[in-house]
Amino acid sequence: MCGIAGLQVRDPSLEPRLGELLTGMLHQAAERGPDSAGVALYGDARLTPRGHAAVSLLTPDALLTDVAARLGGDTAAVTVGQSTVVHSPTLGVTDLERAVRVAFPSAVVTGRGTELAVLKGVGHPDALAEEFDLRAATGHQGIAHTRMATESAVTPAGAHPFSVDENVCLVHNGSFANHATIRRELRAEGVEFDSENDSEVGARFVAAQLAAGHDLEKSLRLLCERFDGFYTLLVTTGDSFAVVRDAIACKPAVVAETEAWVAMASEYRYFAHLPGIESARIFEPEPEEVYTWQR
């Protein structure tokens, strides 16, 4: 069991409230996943200044105290609980990620992009929201996940979101049945994995489809064809927000939509506090239908 919450803001006047709204959603999701949690924030200037390339990391030690010195140039780092976000105004995303991997070989890269920060940790979601100072976050899109682990260990790296491609994040409620087979196939194609988590296989698969030139909708349709098991997935890129469920659709999912925002959650109560919810269009996604929203 896991809890999923996501919010894409269309009305810019709500961007300063992204963190506050997402904190409320994460709190409601805590009952479905009390062991660990993670969030992805798109456009939070505290973590990813506008126009900067950013790489999110989990490190097993305190090596990140001298990031700027080790990476050189104009890089800077923000440590948020168990995660660190490194950003640079001049390096591209790929170059920054390469530099980070060379300088901190034991770190796990949990996200990269021009506006994306990924924060994860082990602990109760409410405590992690405090650790992330999530209430103060701003931005145009955020997703949150609370985990009750079934397929791999409770570690920060095993927490969602899984972000394995530039600006792309995936959160998963469920369990893939054939993830070992697909992981082997992807490894044979040269794809490297950070964890033994089944959801990471889904994220790597989506990344491989996007790299092959498919759009997000097509990539998720291909995922439905290839993956067995139970899944409700929320997948985001810098400007899109997508939801898909398996053929049985037993893992919960509710979508609410207004002119000002679109939100997805495991349970209705996660968005009971969102502004304008009384008049939102609310529905539960159909099985194996890919729903996408573009900003």
Place this chain on the structure above:
Amino acid sequence: MAALTTTVVDLSQQSVRDLNSSLHQASPGTSWQVAHPGGAHNLAVGLTAGLDVVIDGPTGYYCAGMNQRATVTVHGNVGTGVAENMMSGTVRVRGNASQSAGATAHGGLLVIEGDAAARCGISMKGVDIVVGGDVGHMSAFMGQAGRLVVCGDAGDALGDSLYEARLYVQGKVKSLGADCVEKEMRDEHLAELTELLKAADRDDDPAAFRRYGSARALYHFKVDNSASY
């Protein structure tokens, strides 16, 4: 509704256990109002007396589960399994219901004024369910008895592996499940549908509905199919 006084339970101040405990001890005929439900799970479950309970807001899983005799009205959306295993009484949802509404329920009336999601009436065993909007896929899956009325559309695989429940749909049916077939709407069916719509306070025209039921081809194992197992 006849009671002169209503007891208010405010869930921003009291626990779900306080609420359910009070309802379990309440005298028949009393009225209750639940404020700030906040989508909590297991509200008003296991009631056995003829209470009138009004919940002002959204609820989580299993709202009014195992209900007997009570009338429970929810002014909001409900989560998974509303009125699951209901035996008698009435549960009315003024919003939408998540999946498995009325699951395994033996009796009583469940009215959902909005949409119901997947598996509405799964394994229904005698309950009457009236949905004002649409129902999701695999509704009435393995339904054994009772009536399901859908005033909107039905999703994929309606009535899959159905036993004896009777299904009435006014809108489109995306597809019928295994062993579920359309059946003739005879006078007795129009009569019972009229009664059900009336009980649910709906003014839909019974003549606009179509009836579906079991072809009864899955009741017995066919030896010819043994190679499939």
